[in-house]
Amino acid sequence: MKRLDLIFSERELDAILKALEKAGVPGYTVMKHATGRGPDTIVSEDMEFSGLGANAHVIVFCDEEIIKKIKENVTSILNYYGGVAYVSEAIQL
Amino acid sequence: MKRLDLIFSERELDAILKALEKAGVPGYTVMKHATGRGPDTIVSEDMEFSGLGANAHVIVFCDEEIIKKIKENVTSILNYYGGVAYVSEAIQL
Amino acid sequence: MKRLDLIFSERELDAILKALEKAGVPGYTVMKHATGRGPDTIVSEDMEFSGLGANAHVIVFCDEEIIKKIKENVTSILNYYGGVAYVSEAIQL
Amino acid sequence: MELNLVLQNVLTPPVLFFFLGIIAVVLRSDLEIPAPLPKLFSLYLLLAIGFRGGIELEKSGFSDPVLPTVGSAILMSLLIPLICFVILRLRLDVFNSAAIAAAYGSISAVTFITAESFLESQNIQFDGFMVAALALMESPAIIVGLLLVRVAATKERPDSRQMKWGTILHESMLNGSVYLLLGSLLIGFLTAAHNPGGVVKMQPFTGKLFYGAECFFLLDMGIVAAQRLPGLKKAGSFLIFFAVLIPLFNAVLGVFIAKALTLGPGNALLFAVLCASASYLAVPTAMRMSVPEAKASYYISTTLGLTFPFNIIIGIPIYMSLVNTIIPSTS
Amino acid sequence: MELNLVLQNVLTPPVLFFFLGIIAVVLRSDLEIPAPLPKLFSLYLLLAIGFRGGIELEKSGFSDPVLPTVGSAILMSLLIPLICFVILRLRLDVFNSAAIAAAYGSISAVTFITAESFLESQNIQFDGFMVAALALMESPAIIVGLLLVRVAATKERPDSRQMKWGTILHESMLNGSVYLLLGSLLIGFLTAAHNPGGVVKMQPFTGKLFYGAECFFLLDMGIVAAQRLPGLKKAGSFLIFFAVLIPLFNAVLGVFIAKALTLGPGNALLFAVLCASASYLAVPTAMRMSVPEAKASYYISTTLGLTFPFNIIIGIPIYMSLVNTIIPSTS
Amino acid sequence: MELNLVLQNVLTPPVLFFFLGIIAVVLRSDLEIPAPLPKLFSLYLLLAIGFRGGIELEKSGFSDPVLPTVGSAILMSLLIPLICFVILRLRLDVFNSAAIAAAYGSISAVTFITAESFLESQNIQFDGFMVAALALMESPAIIVGLLLVRVAATKERPDSRQMKWGTILHESMLNGSVYLLLGSLLIGFLTAAHNPGGVVKMQPFTGKLFYGAECFFLLDMGIVAAQRLPGLKKAGSFLIFFAVLIPLFNAVLGVFIAKALTLGPGNALLFAVLCASASYLAVPTAMRMSVPEAKASYYISTTLGLTFPFNIIIGIPIYMSLVNTIIPSTS
Numbered sequence A, B, C: 001m002k003r004l005d006l007i008f009s010e011r012e013l014d015a016i017l018k019a020l021e022k023a024g025v026p027g028y029t030v031m032k033h034a035t036g037r038g039p040d041t042i043v044s045e046d047m048e049f050s051g052l053g054a055n056a057h058v059i060v061f062c063d064e065e066i067i068k069k070i071k072e073n074v075t076s077i078l079n080y081y082g083g084v085a086y087v088s089e090a091i092q093l
Numbered sequence D, E, F: 001m002e003l004n005l006v007l008q009n010v011l012t013p014p015v016l017f018f019f020l021g022i023i024a025v026v027l028r029s030d031l032e033i034p035a036p037l038p039k040l041f042s043l044y045l046l047l048a049i050g051f052r053g054g055i056e057l058e059k060s061g062f063s064d065p066v067l068p069t070v071g072s073a074i075l076m077s078l079l080i081p082l083i084c085f086v087i088l089r090l091r092l093d094v095f096n097s098a099a100i101a102a103a104y105g106s107i108s109a110v111t112f113i114t115a116e117s118f119l120e121s122q123n124i125q126f127d128g129f130m131v132a133a134l135a136l137m138e139s140p141a142i143i144v145g146l147l148l149v150r151v152a153a154t155k156e157r158p159d160s161r162q163m164k165w166g167t168i169l170h171e172s173m174l175n176g177s178v179y180l181l182l183g184s185l186l187i188g189f190l191t192a193a194h195n196p197g198g199v200v201k202m203q204p205f206t207g208k209l210f211y212g213a214e215c216f217f218l219l220d221m222g223i224v225a226a227q228r229l230p231g232l233k234k235a236g237s238f239l240i241f242f243a244v245l246i247p248l249f250n251a252v253l254g255v256f257i258a259k260a261l262t263l264g265p266g267n268a269l270l271f272a273v274l275c276a277s278a279s280y281l282a283v284p285t286a287m288r289m290s291v292p293e294a295k296a297s298y299y300i301s302t303t304l305g306l307t308f309p310f311n312i313i314i315g316i317p318i319y320m321s322l323v324n325t326i327i328p329s330t331s
């Protein structure tokens, strides 16, 4: 099994989840209120009040085929709006 | 070393932590307020006020033997109440 | 690519981020409000009001060389103040 | 006349803010009240309702109308789950039926305070001791629900999962919202009895602020309820009908019992609302823990997605005109 | 005299708490107001401003000074972004220019209420209907900003990213803070018209508590603004000048229009403040979604890191003396 | 008589809600007040205590009873850590001794306001300027604690970890809660002096709401304290005795000094409570940063798990009867 970690602005959460659902993921987990720094923007907690929101960290455990299906849609969103996506190995307990 | 990721409803946190302690984990980290979707239920942030709570994401770094000890107890809880558990490789920095 | 997971007290966040920046990480993600247990202290959510804070979970995706640069500074902080650091493999989606 | 009452109910701030929340979801506005802010209002309202109820209870004592009314309310919270269980079993398994039944036997505090606001805007009098009825209807309904599981699901549960009495009492009495409500009731009572100055000093917090906080919370409840509604579609038309018709049925039952108790119109409405409303705080939390076989989306989308808005918007005025019809006004 | 006004402004609790927040950051204190607590105050203030504005609007009706004033305010929120866009294009690309321009066309509710507090501390009268102007200046500025992107950036955007009218209207009208402000305004209006008792019962929450909550929020805004300031340095001196000079320019424009509208000094100040202030809530949120090409740090560090503190601390008294100079007092 | 005072203290809302929190933990209720809501109340209370204290200080000026009292309070916050350090060194290392000693030299604002509520419920007069003593006892205790580490632990710390004066001053003066308290005190003072209208407008927020917010926070503090108690068992019987006996000792000391200062019974109680109470906000935060060698569970479970509830529940009435015994009433 694979583990996919996506980190991006909360504002894109709906679009990303839609892309994941379309690829047929068996489930996902979302952790909001993450902050951080990318190549050029800093996302800090103290701007959350403004509605700009912080980052979301999404974890998906799924098969390799689904990762392939996810790839195109998700990377196009991340390339436009920013964010990172990494895949690693995971074995069900 | 191994890394164990557990994601399940916050309501079962005490039971899971008890099972981890019993297996002798050296430590663990808990992130509450995670949301997500499994095979049939959606867990959303807006129900947190009700006391139903959201999901917890638990991370454990430990040896392989402890993973084996954790397995039985934890999977029985997850099978009954729902949730996922995955193991991956990790090396101490 | 490598994935680095750091977990430690929120109070040390500034020092750790400084060390990461110094090593030239391309970015990082911070999740605050994590709780947990280490070898001898329990960190619980209900003490957050006191300013003691909870734990921070920092994720960094970067090349192996940067991991090496990070190592010295970060482990010296973690050894003094507590906390854990693990490295695993990750491939960009 | 009924329509007029509905309109008068709808044009009060609490109901208007509830609508504002619903419409935000319908129009896909990104308005959100992030966790745990709604929890703050929920805790505050339970504390304030309990504290004020305790003060009123100390004033009224346990003399005539109080004990019979509270006793009847408790009986209703035992009876309603049984009726609901029988109906729900027509279509659902034991676990889902018991969980939903318990929710309808219990109460919704926010529905209750909206009914109080409605009475105030209509200048109809009611008694503070009704809060005692509210506070005491939660636990029995949970107990009945869990007992139903214990009795009816023996075959379907492995021995290790048998419901124990300890669990049943713990879940029904020590559930966070039940505990806070009952505890604040007791504190209000003790304060009124031994420290009247304390009552006065609490007044700005538990009294004056209450109406505004209620409005704020109802804004959030509108958002939450509207987001639960799609879940109901999945649950099927049986549960949709159930979530609208059972409150009406329970309200009628409630009004007749209120008549038998010779309650005035204000108290009668509150009694009917207690019967008609369903719990989305204490009961779901208890069921999630002890009856994980039941689908949370069933008991939440019925109580919160349909019964709650139904009661808030048109249930309360309908029950009021029921009261006006069935209980002849003495004034 | 100007200095005196500045001092009188600075010695009010809201501005003092704002300073306390700024100094906390400067001295590297670890004082923090963790999320989502600032959101609670932000939501509360929008709700209360809207609700109170609605009540006042119902009182004043739409007779003479109201409609022309609100209409002119809306015109200003269409005109200012165009002026700003032209200036910003001297140095910035279309996306950044449009986003910043929209922010300056829109308003800052906290600056507005600080101006109200200032007027109250000076015993200068103003009208509640000005809140309607505030509420109606947000959406037009967003629409202009997005239209500018649509028109000016056709070549730079792939077809799939063309701005659609649906998106433009959605982002401008259903943005969380715009929606809450307009919705609360409507609820205040309806309540005042149909349920005067409700107005009285809301008063402790939306009225009495307001000033203190404003101070608490300004403490946080001081922290947030001071943390945005370093971002401005990176943005360069062009934007630093812009963020101080444009509010002054817009305020002068505002005062002359206020004079043409024959507004009294209180209303004239509020009108000038609406023109001078820039949005860091609704507009950035809308731009982040629909113009991701623009750098968030540009439109946030200008509006929040510089224009906001400038207006709060010395802008308001400066605009007041502008009003006193340009509009001859009739009393 | 003492028992009677304890009972009268226990039957006030703040203490009753504190009990409700403790009992929730004891009975394993799932009642919880999720982070960061307790922080909201903690920030609010510090802001309100400081602001009100500043107003009172401006009223009283710095004439006779004020300066000597505040001066003596500061001296106590320097002296008590030294006494505690000597005692703690009997069993603990330098780091733990210094950290705990600093905590007991400092104060607990919530214990102080509970004592104020107690005095009000007993109709005993006290002065607002005592808040200045409260605000000025935090930093010195932290400084003494850090100096003790610097002096006594030279061998045990590598050079790179030597405590610098910059760190010591930063941790003692710019700690979030110290800063907010002192800052609000100053703002209250300035507002009272230059903008009396601002004082009136803050009153609903910082004044009226205070008592209820205090109760809500004490509910949470009951939960938190009860959860710290098991940690004390691990810490051993020496610290358990310390956490009960030292407050008593410090209170006796405090009452005698209050007598020497010829304070009235109300101010004398507050003075004794300042000496007896221990910090679980500012000091632990500072120690966690600068003395990581000390075990957080030691200085938190003593101050928060035992000394705090001891003071709230029976300490205050005991100190009151001490005051009544030692200081002859003049009335």
Ligand SMILES: Nc1ncnc2c1ncn2[C@@H]1O[C@H](COP(=O)(O)O)[C@@H](O)[C@H]1O
Pocket (backbone or CB within 6 Å): A007, A008, A009, A034, A035, A036, A037, A038, A039, A040, A041, A042, A043, A055, A081, A082, A083, A084, C025, C026, C027, C028, C029, C030, C059, C060, C061, C062
């Ligand atoms: N190398 C990285 N490691 C971990 N997180 C990252 C990294 N780069 C970016 N992020 C996260 O992704 C978010 C959005 O990235 P970006 O849009 O590239 O600024 C950042 O705010 C970080 O939280």
Ligand SMILES: Nc1ncnc2c1ncn2[C@@H]1O[C@H](COP(=O)(O)O)[C@@H](O)[C@H]1O
Pocket (backbone or CB within 6 Å): A025, A026, A027, A028, A029, A030, A059, A060, A061, A062, B007, B008, B009, B034, B035, B036, B037, B038, B039, B040, B041, B042, B043, B055, B081, B082, B083, B084
């Ligand atoms: N495939 C998955 N990947 C990531 N998280 C998952 C996955 N499946 C389930 N989860 C998480 O586990 C929680 C409980 O799962 P379940 O009880 O199976 O609905 C969900 O709410 C998700 O947060």
Ligand SMILES: Nc1ncnc2c1ncn2[C@@H]1O[C@H](COP(=O)(O)O)[C@@H](O)[C@H]1O
Pocket (backbone or CB within 6 Å): B025, B026, B027, B028, B029, B030, B059, B060, B061, B062, C007, C008, C009, C034, C035, C036, C037, C038, C039, C040, C041, C042, C043, C055, C081, C082, C083, C084
């Ligand atoms: N073995 C472990 N697995 C996961 N998290 C850990 C582990 N050990 C420590 N932690 C986390 O690191 C934090 C600080 O650790 P320590 O300072 O060693 O007590 C703990 O509160 C945990 O959140």
Ligand code: NA
Pocket (backbone or CB within 6 Å): D080, D103, D104, D105, D106, D107, D250, D274, D275, D276, D277, D278
């Ligand atoms: Na019911």
Ligand code: NA
Pocket (backbone or CB within 6 Å): E080, E103, E104, E105, E106, E107, E250, E274, E275, E276, E277, E278
């Ligand atoms: Na403007």
Ligand code: NA
Pocket (backbone or CB within 6 Å): F080, F103, F104, F105, F106, F107, F250, F274, F275, F276, F277, F278
């Ligand atoms: Na002390």
